[in-house]
Amino acid sequence: MSDLLSVEGLGIAFGGIKAVNDVSFRVRAGEIVSVIGPNGAGKTTLFNMISGVYLPGSGRVVLNGEDVTGMAPHLLARRGLSRTFQNLQIFQSMTVLENAVTGYHLQERGPVLADLLGLPSSRRRARTADAGARRLLARVGLDRAAEREAGNLSYGSLKRLEIARALALNPKVLLLDEPAAGCNAVETEEIDHLIAEVAAAGVAILLVEHDMKMVMRISNHIVVLDHGEKIAEGNPAAVSQNPAVIAAYLGAENADG
Amino acid sequence: MRLTPKAATLLVLALLVALTPFFFPSGYYYRVGALLFVNGIAVTGIVILTGYAGQISLGHAGFSGIGAYACALAPTHLGLHPALAIVLGAALSAVLAYLVGRPILRLKGYYLGVATLGFGILVSMVLNNERDLTNGPDGIDVPDLGLRALLETWGLDLTNGQFWYFFCGLSLILGAWLALNLYDSPTGRALRALHGSEVAARTVGVDVARLKLQAFVISAVYASVAGSLLALQNKFITPDVAGFMHSIEMVTMAVLGGVGSVLGAILGAGILTLLPQVLTVFAEYEQMVLGLVMVLVMIFLREGLLPSIFKAIRGKGE
Numbered sequence: 166m167s168d169l170l171s172v173e174g175l176g177i178a179f180g181g182i183k184a185v186n187d188v189s190f191r192v193r194a195g196e197i198v199s200v201i202g203p204n205g206a207g208k209t210t211l212f213n214m215i216s217g218v219y220l221p222g223s224g225r226v227v228l229n230g231e232d233v234t235g236m237a238p239h240l241l242a243r244r245g246l247s248r249t250f251q252n253l254q255i256f257q258s259m260t261v262l263e264n265a266v267t268g269y270h271l272q273e274r275g276p277v278l279a280d281l282l283g284l285p286s287s288r289r290r291a292r293t294a295d296a297g298a299r300r301l302l303a304r305v306g307l308d309r310a311a312e313r314e315a316g317n318l319s320y321g322s323l324k325r326l327e328i329a330r331a332l333a334l335n336p337k338v339l340l341l342d343e344p345a346a347g348c349n350a351v352e353t354e355e356i357d358h359l360i361a362e363v364a365a366a367g368v369a370i371l372l373v374e375h376d377m378k379m380v381m382r383i384s385n386h387i388v389v390l391d392h393g394e395k396i397a398e399g400n401p402a403a404v405s406q407n408p409a410v411i412a413a414y415l416g417a418e419n420a421d422g
Numbered sequence: 423m424r425l426t427p428k429a430a431t432l433l434v435l436a437l438l439v440a441l442t443p444f445f446f447p448s449g450y451y452y453r454v455g456a457l458l459f460v461n462g463i464a465v466t467g468i469v470i471l472t473g474y475a476g477q478i479s480l481g482h483a484g485f486s487g488i489g490a491y492a493c494a495l496a497p498t499h500l501g502l503h504p505a506l507a508i509v510l511g512a513a514l515s516a517v518l519a520y521l522v523g524r525p526i527l528r529l530k531g532y533y534l535g536v537a538t539l540g541f542g543i544l545v546s547m548v549l550n551n552e553r554d555l556t557n558g559p560d561g562i563d564v565p566d567l568g569l570r571a572l573l574e575t576w577g578l579d580l581t582n583g584q585f586w587y588f589f590c591g592l593s594l595i596l597g598a599w600l601a602l603n604l605y606d607s608p609t610g611r612a613l614r615a616l617h618g619s620e621v622a623a624r625t626v627g628v629d630v631a632r633l634k635l636q637a638f639v640i641s642a643v644y645a646s647v648a649g650s651l652l653a654l655q656n657k658f659i660t661p662d663v664a665g666f667m668h669s670i671e672m673v674t675m676a677v678l679g680g681v682g683s684v685l686g687a688i689l690g691a692g693i694l695t696l697l698p699q700v701l702t703v704f705a706e707y708e709q710m711v712l713g714l715v716m717v718l719v720m721i722f723l724r725e726g727l728l729p730s731i732f733k734a735i736r737g738k739g740e
């Protein structure tokens with residue numbers, strides 16, 4: 166079983182409208198699979214089903230050989246699934262460091278009584294997590310903002326903070342929902358490198374991204390969604406030449422711009 | 423050297439407890455101070471529940487009622503020492519909070535507010551109606567804690583007012599210390615995270631329902647201990663301690679001073695404890711004043727008094 170993530174016939178409907186319908190694909194260790202498609206195609210909904218935020222209406226999600234369909238997000242986190250959000254989910258009134266630290270929750274948590282009493286064991290757990298979080302912040306270029314309140318950061322910085330928080334879980338499978346949205350060219354390239362680096366370490370990455378240059382550059386495999394259906398898949402070269410894809414997605418983007 | 427916020431808060435509280443008696447015009451003020459500290463303990467629990475975890479309780483006075491009546495009833499009926507009655511009340515409150523909170527906190531949304539509202543009313547009704555046990559609305563005598571007499575044999579001779587002032591003051595400092603430990607601990611961070619974004623907290627592995635329940639149980643214990651200390655120092659208690667107005671008073675105190683900050687919430691408790699002492703008309707219009715305070719804070723000082731003051735100072739400094 167080299168598939169870390171396998172999505173089988175996944176579907177969900179909202180009020181009779183099929184937001185995602187019968188979508189299947191697999192992500193292997195160290196592989197970057199991108200999901201692309203026009204606005205409203207169902208990419209985020211797909212992520213929400215895989216990460217346990219939505220209960221799938223049909224199909225299965227298999228994580229590292231285990232059927233995890235409909236499992237609660239915090240249990241998926243324990244099994245090595247981690248994600249970021251398209252519409253930032255930052256802990257606004259916590260500092261940047263504290264935001265990153267929450268990614269270490271599963272490692273740092275302990276008996277609540279020890280935490281209330283401020284026992285050395287509790288402080289040791291917290292300090293270890295702090296150190297890890299600082300390393301991760303340095304990795305995404307946010308170490309100098311560590312003590313700032315997260316709500317005051319720019320959009321691009323918050324995107325990177327979410328990536329740091331997701332990486333803190335030391336995931337086997339990482340879902341990134343538009344990590345480069347709102348980032349400038351330099352930041353995008355940094356994120357690009359970071360994703361490649363994480364994949365090289367053996368993490369299976371599922372990526373949703375509208376920046377086509379980035380997608381074509383770093384993906385091993387691309388899945389194309391339109392109106393909730395998988396209309397094509399393949400390597401970047403094949404997908405970019407697929408007439409259905411050009412019509413549905415690239416065409417739509419041109420029409421937008 | 424810079425003080426951590428935790429050390430600064432504890433220092434301020436310690437100085438407050440130690441130094442204000444020098445300014446008391448009469449022994450009566452020890453009583454006022456003790457009452458302020460008791461309210462401070464209760465709102466510190468609200469800080470953990472509402473400020474950290476973002477959950478609302480409209481029936482926390484129910485737990486104060488349990489703590490208070492545990493001290494009134496357990497010594498006479500179970501032969502328990504009043505000090506152990508405090509512990510029994512706290513344990514009972516914790517168990518009840520667990521039983522009420524467990525099914526509710528699995529649901530998303532503001533169901534806890536509704537459930538606790540019902541819980542508070544229920545406790546209040548039981549205390550009012552079980553006359554054989556509680557003596558009903560007339561209230562009931564509470565036995566002496568006995569600690570003052572013990573201190574006297576050790577050569578520490580305090581008036582009743584002084585004893586309760588310092589005993590409640592030390593209890594408040596202990597309660598604040600625990601809450602401040604929690605704030606920066608792994609559990610505290612997870613609580614504040616789920617307050618900020620539940621879905622994000624869940625995806626980093628936080629068992630949201632479990633953590634909310636822990637915060638609720640802890641805050642119930644604070645309310646219970648506050649109720650016990652109130653009953654023991656007055657040597658008398660009525661069911662009003664568990665009443666809806668008392669629940670609202672706790673929340674208003676915390677929100678006024680700053681529900682996200684232990685020191686802020688205690689400041690709020692201080693203001694609303696002292697106000698009726700200064701303005702005797704307050705007692706008559708208490709409900710109106712509480713309502714007004716709540717509305718004004720929500721409009722002008724969302725984060726509460728103390729955090730707003732700090733922000734203003736920092737804003738000028740930069």
Ligand SMILES: Nc1ncnc2c1ncn2[C@@H]1O[C@H](COP(=O)(O)OP(=O)(O)OP(=O)(O)O)[C@@H](O)[C@H]1O
Nearest residue numbers: 179180184202203204205206207208209210211251
């Ligand atoms: N909770 C929900 N309730 C009702 N409809 C929903 C819900 N979540 C998603 N949808 C619908 O499902 C469809 C797919 O939305 P989704 O957010 O997955 O698209 P997307 O591919 O991520 O789009 P974008 O590129 O704009 O992010 C949309 O029509 C959306 O309105």
Ligand SMILES: [Mg+2]
Nearest residue numbers: 208209210251
């Ligand atoms: Mg989306």
